[in-house]
Amino acid sequence: MAPDAHDDQDKASGQPPYHGVPANALPLTASEDRQWATLAHFGGILGCVPSLLIYLIFRDRGPFTAQESKEALNFTLPPTIAAVIANILVIVPVVGNFFAVIATAIWIALTCFAVSAGIHVNHGQPHRYRFNLRWIK
Numbered sequence: 001m002a003p004d005a006h007d008d009q010d011k012a013s014g015q016p017p018y019h020g021v022p023a024n025a026l027p028l029t030a031s032e033d034r035q036w037a038t039l040a041h042f043g044g045i046l047g048c049v050p051s052l053l054i055y056l057i058f059r060d061r062g063p064f065t066a067q068e069s070k071e072a073l074n075f076t077l078p079p080t081i082a083a084v085i086a087n088i089l090v091i092v093p094v095v096g097n098f099f100a101v102i103a104t105a106i107w108i109a110l111t112c113f114a115v116s117a118g119i120h121v122n123h124g125q126p127h128r129y130r131f132n133l134r135w136i137k
Helices: 004-012 030-045 051-060 063-089 096-122
Strands: none
Touching: 030 051, 030 063, 030 096, 051 063, 063 096
């Protein structure tokens, strides 16, 4: 088919030449819902950004993902902010090493809690962090 034939076909059907993704995406299957909820918790290894992205993208597509990504986001947000501040304070001459140790300890603790929660959620069970501020309702 010649390139002009596609243009003529699009003009005849009233469709634009490039078709986008529909605004309302399909709901997640049960296994996809569990998968994205698990990844929201495992993403805590990298801070709050993965759980934020999963929450924003998938919250309307799967109830388990919405619940668990919000829980993971609420848990990872304060330590991520604290770790960023500690990493900035590393450049202070006298106490920089202290803040480097603090930032490392935050990352290790966040990693341990995130992996534990991710394993729990992967079995299909909801997870509640014991100490969580729950800023996002």
